[in-house]
Amino acid sequence: MRDKRLEIETIFDQAVDAARAQGVTEIEAIFAGGDQALTRFANNAIHQNVAERDLQLSVRPLIDGRAARATTNRLDRDGVRDVVAQAISLTSLIEPDPDLLPLAGKTEYECPKRFSLATASTTPDERAQAVAEAIRVVEEAGQVAAGTYSTGTTVFSVMNSRGATVSHDETMARFSITAMARDSSGWAKASACDRAGFHPLELAQTAARKAALSRSPRVLPPGRYTVILEPAAVLDLVGQMFGDFSATAIRDGRSFLNDRIGGKIFGDNITIHDDVLNPLQSGPPFDGEGVPRRRLTLVDHGVVREIAYCRQAAALAGASPTGHGFPLPNEVGEAPVNIVMNGGDTSLEQMVASTERGILVTRLWYIREVDPYEKIFTGMTRDGTFLVEGGEVAAGVRNYRFNQSLIELLKNVVALSPATRASGEEALDMVVPALKATDFNFTEVTRF
C-alpha cells in the first residue's frame, strides 16, 4: 500500500503539472480502485472464479466558477495528460455556476485502521478450501449450496491543489451462502474488514439449519402480522430511507423528510446515527471532496434531528458541511452511508419466545419504493420465512410480498436485539439490530 500511495502522489503531481501547463491552477483528483477476487459456487461446486484490478484517476478542474469531471484508468504520463486536457476542455464549455465553491482546504481527520494483510493476501486456494468446507456442511445435510467468498483491497484518495490530501486503504471479505432443500432454502451472510471476523463454516451451518427448518412450507394468507426481522432484513429494508436524510434531497422536494424534520415520526425506541468511526463500520472517514465525516444523530428517540450536508448544500443552508458529499459534480448532493442503529437487549430467541403468532424473516429481496413520501416499499421474503406460534418457530411458510411504510414500521417496533454488523444485498452494510414489530403488511403469497 505504501508503494500505491507513492504512485498516487506521483500521478497527482503529474496532473497538477499538466493543468498548470494549460494555465489552470485549481484542480482536484480522486483515485479509486483496488484488487478484488471472488470465488463463486453453486450446485455444491465452484463454478465462477474471478479476480480483477483497476485504479482510476478522476480529475475536476475549477475554472472561473465552472467544473466538470474526466476519468481514466490510463495512468501513464500520456494518460494523465490526456485526462487533464479532457477535463479542462469539458469545463471550458459550460456556463459558470454561482453556487460552485472553491476546492476544499487541507483538513485533519481520524483514520480508522481497516486494512488486514491476511485478507489482502488471501490466495485463490484459501478461498477455494473455505468454500469446499462450507459446501461439505450443506451436502452432509442433504442440501445444495450456492454462494460466494470474496476478498479484496480498495484505495480511495482525494487530493487537490489547495493542499487537501486524504487517503483510505481498506480490505473487505464477504461470505454468503444459500442452502437449498427440496422445497425450502436458508441463507446466511457476513462481511468484515478482516476475514477473521466471520467463520464460513458457521454461516454454512446456519443456512443449512434454516433450510431444514423451513421444509414443507405452509401457505398462510396475506395480512397484517407481527414480524420478527433478522438483522439482514432490517438492513435491507430500513437502509432504503437514508438517501432522504440529505439537505439536497429536501431542497429538491424528493425527500420524505420534507416538512417532517424535528417532528417525532418513529417510535421512542428508534435512535439512529451515522458514524464512520464505529468499529463495526467500514469505508473512508471523508467524503468525495475530502471533507471528514462527522457523526450525525439522524434519529433521536423517534425524532429526526440531523441530516447530511455536502459543502455546497451547507453553504446554501447556512449550515456546516458534515462530510457526506458525493464526488462533484453530481445532482444528488450527499447521504449518510455509515448507519448505526441502536439496538436493545432482547435476543432473537426472546423475541420468538414472546410472540404468540407472527412471522420470522431471514432475508428480504427485490425491495423497491412504491411511495416516495409515505416511504412505502414492496419486496419479497426469501430463504427462510417461518411461522412463529406459541413462542416457538412452528413451521416454514411460503414467501410473502409486502407493501410496508417504513414510517409505520419504525413506529410499531416493540423489541430490538443488540446491534451487529449486517450484510444484505439491497443496501450498504450497516450496524443494525434484529427487531420485532406489529402489523407488518404482507399483501400477497408466492408459489414457493
Add this chain to the structure above:
Amino acid sequence: MKDLALQALDAVTGRGVSYADVRSIEVRDREISTKNGKVGHVSSSESVGLGVRVMAAGAWGFAATDDLTRQGIESAASLALDIARSGVAAQKHRVTLAPEDKYEAVWVSPCRVDPFTISIDRQLATLLVIDRELRRQRGVSLAEASMHFERRRQFFASTLGSLIDQTRYTAGAGFSALSYKDGEIQKRSYPNSFGGQYQLKGYELVDELRLVENAPRIAEEAVVLHSADQCPEGEFDLILDSSQLGLQIHESIGHPIELDRVLGSEANYAGMSFLTLDQLRRLRYGSRIVNVVCDARLEHGPGLGTFAFDDEGVPAQLTDIIRNGQFVGYMTSRETAAQIGERRSNGCMRADGWARIPLIRMTNVSLEPGRQSLDEVFDASHAIYMETNRSWSIDDKRYNFQFGCEIGWEMRGGKRVRMLKNPSYSGISTEFWNACAAIAGPEHWTLWGVPNCGKGQPEQVMGTGHGASPARFGKIKVGSAYAR
C-alpha cells in the same frame, strides 16, 4: 487492442489450458445533465483493460487487469490459471462446452451521428431548453434532463482461433418533472423512467425522441397528478403502454429464460427460475397471441442487446422463446447448452466490461407486435390504463411480480374518463401472460432499452432491449401496493 488480446492468449496457451478467450476493451463515455436551470453534471470517462478467461483442469478461472504492460498481462494470465486450478477443491464435473466455429470479423454498429462530435455546449443547450419548458409549469419542484453516450470497442480472441473486433455506439436521453405538494411527491418521466430511452444509436436518437415537444405535457401531468383520484383496488382489465410492457417482459420472461438461473448458477443472489427443464415445450406461458423472441441480430432493431457476436465468440441469433403462447426456448451459453444437450449456444453471453466474465444476459427479448389496432387494444368496457414504470419487484423464482406506474387512467368504452395516481398491478407471471387479450400492431411497436439490469457476483450492470406494443390483459389485480 488486437496485439494486447493475442499477447494475453499467448501467455496462457500451452500451460494446461483446454480453452481460453481474451477480451481487450476500450470504453469511452460522456454524461451530461441539467437540474433546475443549471448544469447538473458534465463528465467523461475512459476505461481500458483486458480480461483473460481460461479453462484448466476442467474449471474456469478469470483475471482482469488495467496494467497493459507485458508484465501486467502475464501476471493476469498466471493469476487466471491459478484461480482455475484452485477450483478443483470443489469440483463436481469438468466443464464442457458446446462446439462453436471460429470467426474473423470486424463490425461497427450503425451510428449516423457520432455523439462525441457534437459539442458539449450544444448538448447542454438542448437540455436547458427542456428544463425551461418543464419549469414553466407552476408546481414543478425538480426538473432534470440528461444524455448519455458510449463508444465501446472490444477485441475478442480465443483458442478456437476467433478474432472479432466489434465497436458499439449507444445513446440515451430523457427527462423528468417532480412535484412535491402537501405531503405528496408525484413524478413524470419521458420517454421512460430511469433516464429515458436508450438504443444502439448515435446522437440521432436525441433528435428522434421529440424531447422538447413533450416537456410541457409531462410537466403538467406531474402537477395535475396531485389532484387525481387514487387508483382503485380490485380486478380490472389492464392496458399497458409499451415502455411498461417492455419492463414486464424483462422481469417475467427475460430473466426466467436465462438457462444459468434455471440450472442454479445464480441461486445465492439473483435467484432461480420457475421455468425448470421439464417445462420446455410443455408450459403454456401465455395466450395464443403471445409470441416472444430473443434476438441479438441487427435485423431486430437498434437495441441495447444488439451485436454481431456475443462475448464468447458466438454469432448473434434469433431464438423463439414463446410461440403461440407455448414456452419453446431458453437463452444459453456454450456451457449451459452442452449441459442440456443442445447442439449449439444461442449466443447470449455478455459481460459489462473488461473486468468481468460473460454471463447469460438478455439480448433483445421482445414481444412480437399483434394484429389489433390501438383502438381495438383500448376497446374494453371498463379498464385501467397505466404508463411509465415507477417501481418494479419480482420474487427470486420470477412467479410473483408487482409493478407501479407513474400515471394511470380509468377507461370506459375506449375513452379516458379520469386520471388516476399511484397505479399499481400485481400477479403471477404465467397467469398474467395467459390473460393477454390484445396486442397493438407493428406501427405502435417500440424497442425500449433497459440500461440498468443487474446480475452476477460481483454484480454486473447490463443494457438489454425489449420491443413491445401497447397491450390489454384481462382481469388483473390492481392497486394492492396501496392496500391498507
